[in-house]
Amino acid sequence: MIRTVSGSPLAPSVKVKLINAGFQTAADLTEVQSLQLCKAAGISQEEADEALQTLHDHSLPLQQRAAVQGLTALDLLHQEESWGNIVTFCSELDNVLGGGVPVGNTTEICGVPGIGKTQLCMQLAVDVQIPVCFGGLGGEAMFIDTEGGFVVQRLVGVAKAAVEHCAALVEDEEQRSALESFTVEKILSGVFLVRCQDHVELLAELHLLPDFLRTHPQVRLVLIDSVASPFRQDLHDLSQRTRLLHGLAQHLTHLSAQHGTAVVLTNQMTTKVSPGHTHLVPALGETWGHAATQRLILHWEGAQRFATLNKSSSRKDATVPYNITVDGFRDASISVSSVLSHSPAAGSHSKRPRTENQHT
Amino acid sequence: MCLANVNSAKKVLSLPASDLQRLLQLSSSEVQLVLHAVSRLFRSVPPVTALQLTLGEFPSLEPGHRLSFACPVLDELLSGGLPLHGITELAGESAAGKTQFGLQLSLSVQYSREHGGLGAGAVYICTEDPFPIKRLRQLITQQSRLRPNIPPALIRSIRFSDNIYIEHTADLEALQTCVTQRVRTLLERGLVRLIVVDSVAALFRSEFQADEAIERARHLLAFSATLHRLSHTYSVPVFCINQVSDVVDGPNPGRCDYGLVDSKLLPALGIIWANQVMVRLMLRRQEGCLRSGEQTSAARKLEVVFSPHLARASCLCGVWEEGVRGISQEGEVKSSPGITEQRKKDFLEPTDSINRTA
Numbered sequence: 104m105i106r107t108v109s110g111s112p113l114a115p116s117v118k119v120k121l122i123n124a125g126f127q128t129a130a131d132l133t134e135v136q137s138l139q140l141c142k143a144a145g146i147s148q149e150e151a152d153e154a155l156q157t158l159h160d161h162s163l164p165l166q167q168r169a170a171v172q173g174l175t176a177l178d179l180l181h182q183e184e185s186w187g188n189i190v191t192f193c194s195e196l197d198n199v200l201g202g203g204v205p206v207g208n209t210t211e212i213c214g215v216p217g218i219g220k221t222q223l224c225m226q227l228a229v230d231v232q233i234p235v236c237f238g239g240l241g242g243e244a245m246f247i248d249t250e251g252g253f254v255v256q257r258l259v260g261v262a263k264a265a266v267e268h269c270a271a272l273v274e275d276e277e278q279r280s281a282l283e284s285f286t287v288e289k290i291l292s293g294v295f296l297v298r299c300q301d302h303v304e305l306l307a308e309l310h311l312l313p314d315f316l317r318t319h320p321q322v323r324l325v326l327i328d329s330v331a332s333p334f335r336q337d338l339h340d341l342s343q344r345t346r347l348l349h350g351l352a353q354h355l356t357h358l359s360a361q362h363g364t365a366v367v368l369t370n371q372m373t374t375k376v377s378p379g380h381t382h383l384v385p386a387l388g389e390t391w392g393h394a395a396t397q398r399l400i401l402h403w404e405g406a407q408r409f410a411t412l413n414k415s416s417s418r419k420d421a422t423v424p425y426n427i428t429v430d431g432f433r434d435a436s437i438s439v440s441s442v443l444s445h446s447p448a449a450g451s452h453s454k455r456p457r458t459e460n461q462h463t
Numbered sequence: 464m465c466l467a468n469v470n471s472a473k474k475v476l477s478l479p480a481s482d483l484q485r486l487l488q489l490s491s492s493e494v495q496l497v498l499h500a501v502s503r504l505f506r507s508v509p510p511v512t513a514l515q516l517t518l519g520e521f522p523s524l525e526p527g528h529r530l531s532f533a534c535p536v537l538d539e540l541l542s543g544g545l546p547l548h549g550i551t552e553l554a555g556e557s558a559a560g561k562t563q564f565g566l567q568l569s570l571s572v573q574y575s576r577e578h579g580g581l582g583a584g585a586v587y588i589c590t591e592d593p594f595p596i597k598r599l600r601q602l603i604t605q606q607s608r609l610r611p612n613i614p615p616a617l618i619r620s621i622r623f624s625d626n627i628y629i630e631h632t633a634d635l636e637a638l639q640t641c642v643t644q645r646v647r648t649l650l651e652r653g654l655v656r657l658i659v660v661d662s663v664a665a666l667f668r669s670e671f672q673a674d675e676a677i678e679r680a681r682h683l684l685a686f687s688a689t690l691h692r693l694s695h696t697y698s699v700p701v702f703c704i705n706q707v708s709d710v711v712d713g714p715n716p717g718r719c720d721y722g723l724v725d726s727k728l729l730p731a732l733g734i735i736w737a738n739q740v741m742v743r744l745m746l747r748r749q750e751g752c753l754r755s756g757e758q759t760s761a762a763r764k765l766e767v768v769f770s771p772h773l774a775r776a777s778c779l780c781g782v783w784e785e786g787v788r789g790i791s792q793e794g795e796v797k798s799s800p801g802i803t804e805q806r807k808k809d810f811l812e813p814t815d816s817i818n819r820t821a
Contacts, residue, residue, distance in 0.1 A: 112491040114484070153490060216737040217721050217769025245510065251549040251695060251741055254772035255516045255525050256542065288514055295510035298524055300695055306476045307502035314499075315510065332738070336688035338477075339681070346479040371738045376676075383734070403722045429774060 108132075111157055120144045121154060129158040183207055186363050187240055189231045189324060191223065192265075193434050195423040199412050200397070203230075206240070206323055209352075209359050209366040211394065213385040214401030219408060219427045220369040221252040223401075224326045226432040227367060228258070229265045231324040232293045234281040237269050242323030243293040245315070249305060250332045253296060262290040264430030295322070302333040302347070309354060316362045325358070329369040331386045345390055352394035368395060407435065472505045523698065530657065530700050531579025532564070533571040533609055536789030540765065540778045541742075544579065545700040549741030550690055552663075554705040554730035559746045560763055560782045561704045562592075565659040566599055567786045568702055569627050570606065572657040578613055583656035584626030586646050590638065591665040594629045605785035628655060635666050635682055642689050650697045657700055658693065664706035664731040680735045687739035703740075706731045721768050730768075742770040753781040753790060765789070 107128050108121050124144040126132055132140070132155060140151040188203030197203050204210050204227060214220050228246055233239025246253055266287055273279050295315075299305040305327075316322055330351070338344040359366040373386040385392070385400070392398070398414040404424075411422040424435035475483065475497070484494045508524070516525040529544035538544050545551050545568065555561045569587055574580030587594060603623045607615045628649060632638040642658075649655040663686075671679040694701045707728040710720070720729060721743075730736075730743065737743070749762040760781030767773045780789040 112484075114488055114490040114493070116488050117490070153492075157490075215721070215734060216740065217743065221771045246513075251691070252771040254546070255513055257772040258513055259517065291514035291517060292512045294513040296513060296516065296524070297508070297510045298695070300692060303473050303476045304505070307472075307505040310476075310498045310502035311506060335738075336684055336691070343477070343479070346482075347477065350479050372734060374734055403720060406722050408722070 108158070111154075113154055113157060114150075117144075117146055117150050117154055120146050132158050182363075189227055189240060189365055190233070190238070192226055192230060192268075192432050193410075193423070193425045195434055196410050196425055199410075199418060199421045199423055200399075200415075201418050204324075204365050204367060205397070206365040207359055207363055208397065209355055209368065209395040210397040210399060211368045211370055211385075212399050212401065213370040213372060213413075215372050215383065215403070218401040218403065219425075219432065220401060221250075221328055222257075222261075222427050223432050224328050224367060224369065225253075225258050225261050227324060227365075228294050228326060229262050229290055229431070231365075232285075232290050233265065233269065234278075234285050236277050236281050237272060240323050241321075243295070243319065243321040244324040244326060245295045245297070245312075245319075245322050247297050247299060247305065247308060247325070247327045249299045249327070250329055251298070252328060253298075255291075258291065258294065259287060260429065261431040262287045265290070268430075293321070295319070299333065301337050305330075305333050306347070306351065309351060312358060313362070316358070316364060320362075322364060324365045324367065325355075327366075327368045329371060331369075331371040335371070335386060341388075345388065348387060348391055348394065352391070355394075356396070366395075472501050475501045476505065526698055528576065530568065530581055531571055531574075533567055533579065533786065534780075534788045536778055536791045537765065537780065537787070538579070540767065540773075540776060540789065542773060545702060546742065546772075547581075547698045547700050548695055550687065550694065550701045550703055550739060551742040551744065552703045552705050552730065552740045553744045553746060554707050554768075555746035556707050556728060556748070559748055560787065561746055562595060562661055563598075563782050563787050564746075565661050565702060565704055566595070566602055567609075568657060569599075569659060570602060570623055570786075573621050573623060573626050574610075574613070578610075578617075581656035584628060584649075584654050585657040585659060586628040586630060586649055586655045587659045587661065588630045588632060588638070588641060588646075589661055590632050591662050594631070599624065599627070601784065602786055609785040609788075626654070632666070635670055635686075638666055639682075639686060639689070642686070642693070647693065650693060650699060655699070656697075657702065658690065660690075660701070660703045662704040662706055663736070667732060667736075668706070683732065683735055684739075687736065691739065705736075707745075723768065742773065743768040749779070753779070755781065755783060755788075758783050 108118055108126055111118070111129070113121075121144050126144070135143075135155070137148060137151040137155055140146070140155065141148050144151070146154070183205070186206035188197075188201065188205050190197055190203040191200070212220050212223060224246070228244035231240050231242045231244050233241070235241045266285060269285060270282055273282055297308055299308055312325065330348075334344055334348060338347070355366045355368070358364065370391075371386045372383045374381050375384045383402075385398070392414070395414075396416055397412065397418075400411045400413045402409055402411065407424050408426060409422050409424050412418060412420050426433050426435045478486070480491070480494055480498070483489075483497070484491055487494070487497070489497065508521070511521055511524065515521060519525075519527050526547045529541070529546055531544040532538050532541065553561050553564055565587065569585035571579060572581050572583065572585050575582050602609075606618050606623070607613075610618065630641050630645065632641050646655070646658060667679060667683055690701045690703075693699060708731045710727050710729055720726070723729065728747075730745065745766045745768050747764045747766070749764050751762050752759050753762050760783055763780050763782070764777050765780050766777035767775055769775070778789045780787055
């Protein structure tokens with residue numbers, strides 16, 4: 104692979120000077136010292152250092168770069184397994200997702216208003232904190248609220264139900280002692296909230312997110328509820344919107360892999376009119392569909408709520424029913440025959456939170 | 464930076480990184496530094512934990528109180544009343560009593576915080592009918608009957624009608640200037656802590672034809688964005704009244720019915736508006752009538768369609784001389800036995816069915 108100077112991520116002025124001085128490809132620069140480069144191209148020493156550094160890194164063949172970082176597919180697999188999943192408290196949905204929302208990946212949740220996107224987000228913000236001995240991650244969550252749907256009162260309700268649920272599962276001493284510190288206050292102090300009113304504030308927050316994650320390594324989940332709202336309200340220039348969204352998606356994918364956090368985005372639905380009929384599709388356009396690794400669509404079917412895994416690189420598509428109860432996001436109490444038969448994944452589920460409808 | 468005409472933080476952040484790199488003649492790592500520094504300047508509040516919010520350390524993010532409906536039953540249904548952040552919508556057919564709710568809130572907002580109000584006036588934006596001034600006068604004189612717990616002297620001391628700012632807007636342009644300019648001024652001066660729009664549907668439904676859907680969506684988004692911003696900046700509840708439309712044909716994948724399978728009516732303005740609404744309420748006339756003392760009123764059902772913090776529940780209410788009041792489960796009203804208020808259960812059964820014998 105020939106790496107050209109013009110295609111490198113250097114400042115344009117530096118690039119022009121390098122090319123004028125006759126350096127066309129990265130190979131041309133391998134033998135050159137920075138001081139020589141200064142003189143030859145008429146650039147400052149810092150610029151020369153940066154240019155050499157950048158081009159040197161990129162000129163390595165791909166296999167070699169992978170070897171430098173020491174990541175093989177097997178390593179990646181192990182890493183992914185060690186990161187784990189965040190349970191949703193709806194066992195059918197967990198099965199579909201392969202144990203819950205995967206950490207180290209981005210997941211998009213789409214749905215009509217009132218279907219339970221925010222409820223699922225709050226449930227995940229609580230569930231990520233379930234202690235390790237209960238099969239959880241013992242992490243913390245960052246909640247970026249752009250719609251104003253984050254109501255603390257509701258989070259308290261969901262947290263209470265989760266604590267009670269874990270209390271009912273206690274089997275050994277380790278779990279008993281873990282439960283003592285797993286209180287509603289503990290859960291609330293592990294949810295960080297930021298409110299953003301427009302896309303500029305959201306982008307600013309995302310630029311600061313890597314720093315935040317570095318100082319708060321416990322944060323294993325970043326929720327953005329919703330991405331659609333700020334970008335649909337203020338941005339009328341569609342091409343700019345697409346480019347900004349594209350950058351945002353890349354940034355988040357990078358972030359989730361680098362820091363080992365799950366990123367969950369919510370998106371609104373919009374009506375698509377095609378000749379003869381209309382149907383509901385996720386907002387923000389076709390290109391945005393590539394943004395997240397997984398896409399989950401929540402929808403009504405009569406009076407029952409359903410979740411459909413619409414896009415995933417590792418799981419097959421499926422549709423399962425769920426309910427929103429006073430306790431949060433739960434299994435549907437009725438079994439629906441139309442659901443595609445989905446064999447329950449092998450392995451013990453004793454630690455998976457079961458659902459019982461306490462109020463029926 | 465100024466040379467490249469990128470002189471505001473907003474502009475820097477809303478440009479894609481590659482554009483910025485070209486404009487500022489910087490390398491990609493330098494652009495990242497610039498973005499980071501600008502973001503730091505731009506952010507007002509660092510992340511706060513939910514615990515700090517429950518302790519009330521950040522009243523601007525979580526006020527911790529709500530605007531009361533001046534009726535314990537309605538307040539219980541809405542867990543304290545109208546949230547101070549976000550848009551609350553009340554949809555219903557004509558003559559369901561939607562305006563009555565708007566009027567009652569414009570009065571209740573004027574009480575002090577300990578009595579469920581916000582201690583300021585209201586701005587009432589009429590787009591449909593002229594403002595029902597006679598009914599307002601009647602409500603004001605009957606306040607002591609509606610609020611028996613508040614000392615009459617206190618009620619008399621509030622000059623209710625002076626604190627309601629009425630705006631009539633006949634077209635969309637007027638509506639937009641009203642919310643962006645006049646309402647903002649009132650909020651800045653602290654004269655007003657409630658925005659009522661009666662109704663959102665009227666102008667958006669009348670000004671556009673069927674083929675102007677995109678234009679309508681654009682206006683609707685701009686309008687709701689303004690309301691959102693005002694609500695969050697000044698911690699002001701926004702109460703929007705909406706019309707309903709009939710469900711004409713059979714199952715349609717392009718329509719979102721919010722699980723209201725038994726309903727023949729859905730709130731107007733479609734999914735674009737629904738996406739902007741935080742709490743959606745629906746008011747429906749029921750058969751039978753309610754009696755309280757000497758008065759009778761047609762029964763109405765107020766239902767929570769969706770909300771991030773409320774169960775899907777409903778309660779019965781009636782419109783009386785002194786205002787809107789809900790009917791509690793025990794029922795001081797005789798003509799409605801057999802009403803089971805399925806508050807908790809409705810979470811599990813979205814299509815609640817109220818068994819009525821009346």
